[in-house]
Amino acid sequence: MEQGREACCSSEDSFMPEYKMLKTVGQGQFSKVKLAIHVPTVTHVAVKMIRNEKDYASVVASEINIMKSLKHPHIIELFHVFQSRDTTFLVMEHASQGDLYRYIMERRCLHESEARRLFTQIVLAVEYCHNNQIAHRDIKADNILLDWMGNAKLCDFGLAAKVPPGHLLTDYCGTPLYCAPELFVGEAYDGFRADIWSLGVLLFLMVVGRFPFWARSPEGLRRQILSSKYSIPEHISNDIFIVIIRLLMINPGSRPSIDQIMRCSMITDTLARLPPSTQRLPGTLTTTSIVSSMTVMGYKSEENTDCLREQKDNQLMATYLILKHESSVGDSCHQPVKPRQSGLVLNLGDHHTFPVPLRRATEPAPLAFTMSCSLQETEHENNARQGGTRHSMPATLCHLSDRPQPPHLVFPNRPRSS
Structure with missing residues (x-):
């Protein structure tokens, strides 16, 4: 297990430069979730890092396929999937208020x-x-x-x-x-x-x-x-x-x-x-305006068009999806888009007060x-x-605290379903 975690950690160093890892916000036996910044858009994202295991490959593939098929305002959105030799990375929408x-x-x-x-x-x-x-x-x-x-x-x-x-x-x-x-x-x-x-x-x-x-x-x-x-x-x-x-x-x-x-x-x-x-509003940016913004950020317009047409799962598409998501919902942690530069170094000083909920990594x-x-x-x-x-069942359930509970009664005069 420890070797797997070390492999998962070492994969962070080789993770795509478009993401700046900030801190771990949840960890499980086979995975962990990190808060990260998507550098081109300066947007907070959650990166779920899953250790590649042959026995669980079909489970991970199923999770990815299902998440890719879901687009709903009350379901966490998947932006990008990237795989290294040791780790599968799922870049997802970050929910800043925790669970x-x-x-x-x-x-x-x-x-x-x-x-x-x-x-x-x-x-x-x-x-x-x-x-x-x-x-x-x-x-x-x-x-x-x-x-x-x-x-x-x-x-x-x-x-x-x-x-x-x-x-x-x-x-x-x-x-x-x-x-x-x-x-x-x-x-x-x-x-x-x-x-x-x-x-x-x-x-x-x-x-x-x-x-x-x-x-x-x-x-x-x-x-x-x-x-x-x-x-x-x-x-x-x-x-x-x-x-x-x-x-x-x-x-x-x-x-x-x-x-x-x-x-x-x-x-x-x-x-x-x-x-x-309380509901997701229609995106305020059209596809054309998003592509234009990406061109300003340094992406080539021809690559943008090809990627969107072929629905490629790459960093360019991830940037598009993040911009589209932000235009739909807004984000108090989202910063204005800045031109992408080679060797860009983020100043994280402005993010030290960002609330980081400790979330479960499944x-x-x-x-x-x-x-x-x-x-x-x-x-x-x-x-x-x-x-x-x-x-696997059976599992040992943790016990209740000794704090006394108030009595809870079902009252017979309540309406019942038939």
Whole structure:
């Protein structure tokens, strides 16, 4: 493992000169994520560095292909893929406010208005994935990032799968606390319905500040999830209450599809109230103006035209995609474009106050589970910030802190889904 990390680190020295590495913001067993500056545009990006391993080549290839196929305002965008002998580099959009897990933990739980807004954005991202036959299979707070405007961005497609209509999956993976009951019984399952369950766990966590299911052992957790025993505090609003119990139905066929979730009142009412600033706006720069800017930066116009026509995956295309992305969303960390010069040296003095969230770096691992735990568990917080590890089941769950929990009751007068 240490040799692999050394190889990954040594690859940084040979990484393309268009990127200036700043610091590591997350690390896993097989990968790490670094905050970097894309020198030509002076824009912050996240660079995921994955150690090349023969056993995981197909997993990494799947993650790259899926990310390349996704273009959505609430999904982290992939700009460029570069491979050296030892390492695969994924250059991605940088979300400067960190992950939703930390955001919830700092506030203990979210105000319902904010939870509705963020959950709606997450559902929009999942709807886009499902409509494109992609099951994420690891939806959780750690895999939701927040951009500089506080908007949600779904990330980490290392366990995602392209699923034809009607096809069932047989490989069991994800994070146990978010896993649907059917993943614990050893039978083929619907990846999309499993995502719906994970959304229910996520919404519960956002508004309550704890997980609906927790136990001190894998078997205890399994029993809780299979029996779907959980309680919802009285203060939770009825519309959120109803969505949670519909998403956390034991029978996968009883859970709503993503399209049905989009039609529930909680989502439709939130969409109607969302200000335009929370959504990606159409790009303010046309392709022609972006190409013109790239010419000023030192790229040849003929190369620009050829690259865009052939959709090459190279540094020129990465610059184009970054400029296009910035014109769409803006970025508080984005600097004005400057002409590209040979031997350009960045002065990083202006970036010392840039907020760098410690984000999880997911390592590729087939047929595996990622670990998570209670918001009250300091050990899990440290592990998550370091990137966490993937474990094959069974895995040892970290224990709850001794801080007493308030009673949480399900009130019988609440409306129930049929």
